Amino acid sequence: MPKVTVLMAVFNAEKYLNEAIESILNQTFSNLEFLIIYDKSQDKTLEILKSYSDPRLRIIENEERLGFVKSLNKGLSLAEGEFIARMDADDISLPKRLAIQLDYFDSHPFIDFVCSSISVMDETGCVIDYIADISSSDEIYYTLNFRNCIAHGSVMFRKSIIDLVGNYEESCAAEDYNLWHRISKKYVIHKIDQPLYGWRTHKTSISSVNSTRLREAAYGIFRANLINLLGRNVEGKLTRLVWDNFCNTHYADLNDYSYKEIATIAELIRELNIKIVNTTPPGLSKRVITDLGNEKYMRYLFVTGRKMGLFKTLELINSIDENSIYKVSIIRKLINNFIKSTINKKDIGRNY
Numbered sequence: 001m002p003k004v005t006v007l008m009a010v011f012n013a014e015k016y017l018n019e020a021i022e023s024i025l026n027q028t029f030s031n032l033e034f035l036i037i038y039d040k041s042q043d044k045t046l047e048i049l050k051s052y053s054d055p056r057l058r059i060i061e062n063e064e065r066l067g068f069v070k071s072l073n074k075g076l077s078l079a080e081g082e083f084i085a086r087m088d089a090d091d092i093s094l095p096k097r098l099a100i101q102l103d104y105f106d107s108h109p110f111i112d113f114v115c116s117s118i119s120v121m122d123e124t125g126c127v128i129d130y131i132a133d134i135s136s137s138d139e140i141y142y143t144l145n146f147r148n149c150i151a152h153g154s155v156m157f158r159k160s161i162i163d164l165v166g167n168y169e170e171s172c173a174a175e176d177y178n179l180w181h182r183i184s185k186k187y188v189i190h191k192i193d194q195p196l197y198g199w200r201t202h203k204t205s206i207s208s209v210n211s212t213r214l215r216e217a218a219y220g221i222f223r224a225n226l227i228n229l230l231g232r233n234v235e236g237k238l239t240r241l242v243w244d245n246f247c248n249t250h251y252a253d254l255n256d257y258s259y260k261e262i263a264t265i266a267e268l269i270r271e272l273n274i275k276i277v278n279t280t281p282p283g284l285s286k287r288v289i290t291d292l293g294n295e296k297y298m299r300y301l302f303v304t305g306r307k308m309g310l311f312k313t314l315e316l317i318n319s320i321d322e323n324s325i326y327k328v329s330i331i332r333k334l335i336n337n338f339i340k341s342t343i344n345k346k347d348i349g350r351n352y
Contacts (some may be wrong), residue, residue: 002033002056004098004156005081009071010049013089016200017048019125023092023198025054029099033058034087035079037071040064045211069175073167076159085156086095089180090200092125097196101156104192109328112187115150116196123202135193140287144242145229145276146222148177154197155180161187174217181221200295209318219243226268229275234268241265242272253306259312262304270296298333310338 006024010017024034034054035158038046052076060078062071073091076084085101087093089122097116102349104114133149134140143149165182168175183189223239241257242265273293305313314331 002081003102004029004033004083004085004092005075005159006032006034006081006085006087006098007037007072007075007079008087008089008135009037009039009075010041010045010089011065011068011071012041012043014041014043014048016090019086019092020089021049021052021057023094024087025052025056026095027093027098028057028096029102030056031078032056032098035060037075038062039066039068039071067170069168069170069172072175073170074085074163076167079159081158082159083156084159084162086153088117088153088199090202091153091352092121092198092200094119094196094198098198100155100192100194104149104190105156108190111185111190112161113155114190114192115156116154116192116198117194118151118154119195120281121198121200123200125198125200127198128154128201130195131199132193132195135187135191136288138284139292140191141184141280141284142187142276142289142292143349144177144181144189145225145272148174148180148218150176150180150189150191151197151199152176153199157183172217172221173213174221177218178221181225184281185279188281226272227341229279230268238265238268242268249305266297266301266304269300275299302334305334305338310334 008020013020021034024032034057036049036057036061038049039064041241046061062074066074077331083102085093085098085107101114101116105111115286117130117132117135119127120131122128131151134143140149150155157288160182165179165186167179169178172178180189219240222243223234223236226242227233237257238261241254243262257265273290273296276293277286277290280289301313313334
């Protein structure tokens with residue numbers, strides 16, 4: 001029985017398919033099955049697949065077109081390995097990827113999920129960037145409450161966790177984020193701060209073609225999580241502002257919102273942070289996650305202050321039901337940030 005199943009779903013993937021396949025077959029770790037779900041392509045994908053004779057390659061042909069997510073779920077049910085590693089047909093895995101990830105499992109025998117940093121490639125395969133994003137398990141857990149921070153193709157996990165959390169959600173376009181979010185509520189996610197996977201950016205990739213649909217699906221996951229944590233519905237306009245200003249690295253136009261709405265959102269953020277801390281799974285630090293929430297909250301207030309002015313921001317802080325010591329700390333930091341921003345003439349709160 002193979003130690004690892006590398007799972008890949010393919011449809012019209014002829015352009016980069018050889019590179020993807022060979023990056024797995026040439027791994028330094030060899031006890032694997034490469035499970036490829038072929039989804040009725042209209043190009044030479046099947047011809048390319050059948051040109052390989054490596055016995056580790058296991059090709060399953062769908063009788064009818066299922067689509068990407070259903071094909072992945074079919075692969076999960078057929079996988080024979082103890083571990084499942086994901087792979088996409090237009091990307092590559094670095095030669096030692098599987099070996100390094102399995103070594104990590106060996107040295108951390110009680111973990112169930114690991115991902116890695118990634119390299120970003122252009123259409124020709126040249127590395128143009130690296131994405132490390134966040135690395136600690138505490139940061140990953142906190143961030144997954146708001147946005148995806150895990151590259152789909154970089155993951156490896158024990159197949160057994162699927163029995164508890166379920167398969168990919170077939171009705172969700174952001175199927176990876178949906179699954180990682182559910183896993184994070186029950187398991188600690190680890191990350192190897194080393195690029196082990198090469199993600200190719202090009203005009204016909206799923207993430208490029210469906211960028212708007214994926215963004216809306218991610219927002220839907222965030223909104224459902226927010227409502228679930230708070231235990232009540234929240235007006236869509238308000239969750240949108242939290243999403244744009246609190247979950248991403250850019251900001252919506254605060255001029256479209258009233259002072260009352262901005263104050264309400266600040267209260268929502270504080271409440272949401274408390275709920276996130278209270279639902280932290282074992283193995284993570286509630287103190288670290290509390291600090292992460294406070295930092296995000298402070299940055300939101302700082303951006304709000306840049307739009308509304310220092311005095312209105314202080315008024316906003318004072319309207320929040322929080323202990324006086326913490327309020328003093330916020331006020332001191334805000335004033336210092338405003339002074340630094342004025343002196344340096346640069347936007348301290350723009351990126352986070």
